[in-house]
Amino acid sequence: MAHHFNAPCDQSGESCPLALASKSGQRERILHLHHTPKGEEYVNIELIPLLNAKGEQAYFVEKMESLRLTKGQPAVQKLIGRAPAFKRMLELVARVGPSEANVLLLGESGTGKELVACAVHESSLRAHSPLVVVECASLTDTLFESELFGHERGAFTGASSSKAGLVEAASGGTLFLDEVGDIPLPMQVKLLRLLENGTYRRVGSTQLRRSDVRIISATHRDLQAMVKERSFREDLYFRLSTFPIHLPSLRERSDDIPLISHALLSKLAPKRNLTVSKEALDTLQEHAFPGNVRELRNVLERSTLLCDGTVIEKEHIKQALGSILSAGTPANSEKSDEIKNLPLLELSKGQSLLQIEEEAFRVQLQAHRGTRSQLAEKLGISERSLYRKLRAFGYR
Ligand SMILES: Nc1ncnc2c1ncn2[C@@H]1O[C@H](COP(=O)(O)OP(=O)(O)OP(=O)(O)O)[C@@H](O)[C@H]1O
Structure with a gap:
């Protein structure tokens, strides 16, 4: 079957346009992921019930249309995910x-x-x-x-x-x-x-x-x-x-993490044929990913640098996550020394997390000598997020 299930689509977690149209008695449209000789593609399926002289449903017209492609790799195909949300x-x-x-x-x-x-x-x-x-x-x-x-x-x-x-x-x-x-x-x-x-x-x-x-x-x-x-x-x-x-956050669709990780790794290290172990995937799926797919990409990029073989293990992921998380869970002693040497922010009692962030942001901004895009890269955020923070903290 085009959708690669052994059973009809409605028994495999997808909505069936035929079932929907025969139940509602009117035109129904649904998006399905089909496996075609050109690869996977999202297809719009439209079902229109036709009535006989007695007004009963006698036939259905089915119209299938690929999501319009205008470029080499259209954006919709760069969007990876299968989770219901x-x-x-x-x-x-x-x-x-x-x-x-x-x-x-x-x-x-x-x-x-x-x-x-x-x-x-x-x-x-x-x-x-x-x-x-x-x-x-x-x-x-x-x-x-x-x-x-x-x-x-x-x-x-x-x-x-x-x-x-x-x-x-x-x-x-x-x-x-x-x-x-x-x-x-x-x-x-x-x-x-x-x-x-x-x-x-x-x-x-x-x-x-x-x-x-x-x-x-x-x-x-x-x-x-x-x-x-x-x-x-x-x-x-x-x-x-x-x-x-x-747009669902990565937390709302953590089932998609293996699929997205696989796709991102083949782009990040196209020649290395990297895979991610089951334990490493579990670790990724337990992480909250406040930075969503962008953060997952960063974590995987770091993991590719930490891994010398072909399988990214839980330890690589933990270490990669550790370098963006707080100093709480250093992955190794070298890291721990590095963290110990970081200048401590003087926190006053009752200071909110936002104030702490603002303070850390100010320190980084004042010390930075490169471009704004380099600063965004250093902070692990997008350039747009950097501009948002600059505005929010009153720098413009
Ligand atoms: N579903 C997805 N599949 C594959 N890559 C994705 C997906 N969603 C986001 N990405 C990748 O994550 C990164 C961030 O995406 P994008 O810039 O579109 O997010 P955004 O919501 O506009 O973020 P911001 O508001 O911070 O700019 C990009 O590299 C993008 O290619």
């Missing part, structure tokens, strides 16, 4: 992709929001036009407007020529607003106008311009709470969240 998420992606609805991706850092945004764009009718990513967290208030909407020559000091904004660059395609919760309030009004009327003005111009973009936005923040505390406009929230999709 992950499949439910992918099903929503397949459902909303071909529509024009604005999508809001909600999920912790490292859960794959950018990959999902690409998958939505690639499965849309806009797939052959650009997908333009706007890192909202990295833009200051003034930069935000000119980056997004462009500016005219002389609009501000340094504007020696006019420049098109990202909205214009995305025309006909998709604008991905990453970390949309970080958009400053005055800019939220301008974004709202773009969403409501499809119009905007370049900085320094009175001319109203039109734009045809679909908006996908993403955030790890609780936007509803931000609306309640009035730091995010309610009208904008409703416009952006026509179709919200929750």
Whole structure:
């Protein structure tokens, strides 16, 4: 069978489109993972019941369609996972992709929001036009407007020529607003106008311009709470969240860890044919992974360096995890000495974890002499998370 089960799909943990359509008596659509001569691919299956003269279900029309492929390796195929929570998420992606609805991706850092945004764009009718990513967290208030909407020559000091904004660059395609919760309030009004009327003005111009973009936005923040505390406009929230999709954390789909680990290892060390022992996988599955797939990737990368053979063992994983966890469980004595020599932070009584993080962050920031991307790498976080922290701790 295309889905590689010995029994029908509904007896193998998947929903059966035929069973659903015969029960509901109406059109049903579902996403299945099929094994084809080209490899595994996600297929949209649509079942439509046809009635006979007596109004009884007599036939079913079945339509199968691969998720649209537009690039060498489409984003949806880079998204690895089979766990029920992950499949439910992918099903929503397949459902909303071909529509024009604005999508809001909600999920912790490292859960794959950018990959999902690409998958939505690639499965849309806009797939052959650009997908333009706007890192909202990295833009200051003034930069935000000119980056997004462009500016005219002389609009501000340094504007020696006019420049098109990202909205214009995305025309006909998709604008991905990453970390949309970080958009400053005055800019939220301008974004709202773009969403409501499809119009905007370049900085320094009175001319109203039109734009045809679909908006996908993403955030790890609780936007509803931000609306309640009035730091995010309610009208904008409703416009952006026509179709919200929750991206499951790795904790919610720890069954996927073996599969993702295997795929990541073949990319991290393509020539080494590495496998992960059962005990090592158990250790990975017990870990909470606050940094989700990005963190798993880092842990595995470290493990490949710690392992000389072809099997990554529990000890390698523990050591790799130990170097990102607190000094509590040093993996070896050398490490323990290294940790002992670290400067101790003076903690005052009642200091919150956030204050401790802020203090540690400040120390690292002041000592750092390289680029921001090097600092992010050193801290084991994404550059976007670094910008978020800089903003949260008031450095910009
Ligand atoms: N399901 C997945 N399968 C394979 N790789 C994944 C998956 N989800 C995320 N990744 C990988 O994890 C890393 C982080 O993904 P991505 O940048 O899309 O996350 P994010 O949610 O946008 O994180 P952040 O908000 O911190 O930027 C990337 O290297 C991505 O390729």
